[in-house]
Amino acid sequence: MENEHEYDVVVLGAGPVGENVVDRVRAAGLTAAIVEAELLGGECSYWACMPSKALLRPVLARSDARKVPGLREAVYGPLDALDVFAHRDETVGHWKDDGQVDWLDSIGVRVYRGHGSLAGPRRVTVDGPEGEHHVLTARHAVAVCTGSRAVLPPLPGLSGARPWTSREATSADRVPGRLVVVGGGVVGVEMATAWHALGSHVTLLVRGDGLLPRMEPFVGERVAEALRARGADVLTGVSVEAVVRDGGSGPVTVVLEGGDTVEGDEVLFATGRAPRTESVGLETVGLEPGSWLDVDDSLRVTGTDWLYAVGDVNHRALLTHQGKYQARIAGAAIAARAAGGASDAAPWGPLAASADHGAVPQVVFCDPEAAAVGLSLAEAERAGHRVRAVDVEMSSVAGAGLYAQGYRGRARLVVDLDREVLLGATFVGPAVGELLHAATVAVTAEVPVARLWHAVPSYPTLSEVWLRLLEAYRDGADPA
Ligand SMILES: Cc1cc2nc3c(=O)[nH]c(=O)nc-3n(C[C@H](O)[C@H](O)[C@H](O)COP(=O)(O)OP(=O)(O)OC[C@H]3O[C@@H](n4cnc5c(N)ncnc54)[C@H](O)[C@@H]3O)c2cc1C
Numbered sequence: 001m002e003n004e005h006e007y008d009v010v011v012l013g014a015g016p017v018g019e020n021v022v023d024r025v026r027a028a029g030l031t032a033a034i035v036e037a038e039l040l041g042g043e044c045s046y047w048a049c050m051p052s053k054a055l056l057r058p059v060l061a062r063s064d065a066r067k068v069p070g071l072r073e074a075v076y077g078p079l080d081a082l083d084v085f086a087h088r089d090e091t092v093g094h095w096k097d098d099g100q101v102d103w104l105d106s107i108g109v110r111v112y113r114g115h116g117s118l119a120g121p122r123r124v125t126v127d128g129p130e131g132e133h134h135v136l137t138a139r140h141a142v143a144v145c146t147g148s149r150a151v152l153p154p155l156p157g158l159s160g161a162r163p164w165t166s167r168e169a170t171s172a173d174r175v176p177g178r179l180v181v182v183g184g185g186v187v188g189v190e191m192a193t194a195w196h197a198l199g200s201h202v203t204l205l206v207r208g209d210g211l212l213p214r215m216e217p218f219v220g221e222r223v224a225e226a227l228r229a230r231g232a233d234v235l236t237g238v239s240v241e242a243v244v245r246d247g248g249s250g251p252v253t254v255v256l257e258g259g260d261t262v263e264g265d266e267v268l269f270a271t272g273r274a275p276r277t278e279s280v281g282l283e284t285v286g287l288e289p290g291s292w293l294d295v296d297d298s299l300r301v302t303g304t305d306w307l308y309a310v311g312d313v314n315h316r317a318l319l320t321h322q323g324k325y326q327a328r329i330a331g332a333a334i335a336a337r338a339a340g341g342a343s344d345a346a347p348w349g350p351l352a353a354s355a356d357h358g359a360v361p362q363v364v365f366c367d368p369e370a371a372a373v374g375l376s377l378a379e380a381e382r383a384g385h386r387v388r389a390v391d392v393e394m395s396s397v398a399g400a401g402l403y404a405q406g407y408r409g410r411a412r413l414v415v416d417l418d419r420e421v422l423l424g425a426t427f428v429g430p431a432v433g434e435l436l437h438a439a440t441v442a443v444t445a446e447v448p449v450a451r452l453w454h455a456v457p458s459y460p461t462l463s464e465v466w467l468r469l470l471e472a473y474r475d476g477a478d479p480a
């Protein structure tokens with residue numbers, strides 16, 4: 001059965017980003033349809049942010065509690081993995097999207113279930129699960145918000161070895177005795193942290209010389225040190241050459257360059273992401289299937305006046321909050337252009353995702369937590385800024401000792417010496433995730449260091465680390 005329908009805006013992919021695009025264009029009075037092949041809510045809700053953080057929350061809470069005298073004795077038992085899984089399952093709505101359906105219905109967005117693809121300019125076809133076929137025409141814009149998927153490297157034996165990707169690592173309901181994790185990026189580190197605490201013996205295999213290589217080097221050092229202290233094996237500078245699981249069952253052997261092997265019951269490949277653009281009809285509009293989509297600051301695909309690419313798929317920042325920020329901007333830009341005005345995307349205006357360029361915040365929910373915004377020292381120097389970094393040990397503030405006995409953490413500001421504003425800030429230590437937004441405001445708003453002295457942190461909180469950082473900057477202390 002073929003059905004033709006027309007909307008102002010058609011969105012491909014109902015992850016957090018696609019949902020926010022339709023929300024914004026509907027709020028501006030446009031009609032909108034959204035196409036989803038799996039679950040409304042996307043990777044983030046079911047196989048990424050939400051389940052991973054539900055697995056990690058008891059891990060981090062227990063770790064903090066164990067550092068509080070008088071409380072630690074109460075939390076010395078193992079985690080109850082079945083309870084953790086049950087809470088994770090509840091957090092992801094048992095992999096059902098009824099709530100999202102109701103919400104989209106309530107804002108008047110038509111949902112099409114099925115695989116969507118472009119069929120030339122402003123046209124989208126949808127092939128539904130029951131063989132239904134729809135042709136959707138967009139009067140103003142199509143937004144591709146199809147996200148990303150895990151990449152598996154082309155290694156001998158890997159496909160037959162039933163490797164975990166982020167999907168299995170966030171949805172498994174059995175604790176493997178031994179888990180080998182390949183990749184020292186964010187997924188590798190968070191999942192190594194979670195599964196180690198749930199009871200697996202974890203071996204983390206890292207190709208480079210440290211963990212979390214996109215953050216300041218001291219972050220990866222502290223996180224690796226803590227993982228090792230808790231009993232995980234962290235091997236750096238190792239390269240995986242092959243994976244063997246005889247007959248697809250039993251233990252899995254990971255073969256390293258040089259011939260050493262590591263055995264596990266499961267192996268997780270956390271080796272990065274690829275855009276989900278291989279079968280969305282890009283070739284029908286002169287674009288390369290399978291590519292990340294280049295966009296301008298209003299999220300419009302380069303060389304088009306009707307196609308937008310928002311969220312992971314444009315590769316600007318693979319984070320839910322940053323994708324949703326882009327969605328708010330793309331929605332506003334689509335609405336403004338539909339109304340015939342404001343094609344202007346001036347930096348830091350309502351139609352430009354300017355923060356994508358140097359003010360992206362990220363919290364990694366490992367133990368200790370890691371949080372950073374803006375540029376690292378190396379990135380700032382590479383970009384040609386005249387900068388100085390100031391570092392302090394977080395144990396120097398009273399709030400740290402109260403938060404956790406023996407609190408161990410470090411903070412860094414990267415200061416632009418020509419303008420005396422912050423280009424970046426990084427924190428590693430228990431509970432630093434909640435420190436990050438102050439830094440994001442300082443970096444985004446380019447608050448002068450002289451004015452930051454007047455932003456007084458409450459006593460005795462971890463935020464007093466801001467004072468120590470400003471003092472270190474004033475006193476000319478160099479990073480240790
Ligand atoms: C393990 C893990 C943990 C993470 N944790 C965090 C975190 O704590 N914080 C954070 O900010 N970010 C986190 N991320 C990143 C975050 O998940 C992504 O940045 C976010 O999901 C991107 O949203 P999106 O809407 O662009 O894409 P997605 O969430 O991938 O959604 C895309 C949607 O499009 C649909 N789709 C794809 N192709 C088609 C098609 N042809 N037709 C119809 N539908 C289609 C998909 O089914 C999917 O529902 C994590 C990622 C992983 C892997």
Ligand SMILES: NC(=O)c1ccc[n+]([C@@H]2O[C@H](COP(=O)([O-])OP(=O)(O)OC[C@H]3O[C@@H](n4cnc5c(N)ncnc54)[C@H](O)[C@@H]3O)[C@@H](O)[C@H]2O)c1
Pocket residue numbers: 153182183184185186187188190205206207208213239240270271272273317318319362363364365
């Ligand atoms: N808390 C959060 O904000 C959070 C949590 C999880 C994921 N994410 C997002 O999801 C995205 C994907 O995360 P990810 O960890 O998969 O990707 P990533 O790019 O952060 O890390 C992948 C790592 O795998 C390594 N690698 C690649 N190929 C390899 C190989 N063949 N052998 C060994 N190592 C190899 C890379 O060097 C890299 O360090 C990230 O960009 C991140 O922003 C965010």
